[in-house]
Amino acid sequence: MIRYYLNSRVQSINRELRFFSQGGDGVLRYQGRLCVPNVGELRHHILAEAHNSRYSIHPGATKMYRDLREVYWWNGMKGDIADFVAKCPNC
Incomplete structure (x- = not known):
């Protein structure tokens, strides 16, 4: 049971890791x-x-997310953008 869980977890991590890369610039x-x-x-x-x-x-949260996701990525980015826009006193 534990081995099955660990194997499935490792497979999940490996699937996610394939999306990461490091360029010559580090x-x-x-x-x-x-x-x-x-x-x-x-x-x-x-x-x-x-x-x-x-x-x-x-921009609103949706537009801002669409623009930023073209260049940047971080875990929880969409939520961070929504929180940031919600706290803007001018919006």
Whole structure:
């Protein structure tokens, strides 16, 4: 029983790992998108720049997610974007 569980878990992890790659520049990517680590204010800075830029004009959560997922990836990104937009005092 335990062996079956562990084997299925390993298979699941291996399926997910195939989407990750590291380029010659040392940057980790998920399906070609930059993996953003949870370091300091990096994710918040990306969200703020995407939402508050004078070129973006405070997009909603769906539009912002569609735009950012073209370039970036992190676990829980969609939820982080929804939370960020919900807390915007101007939206």
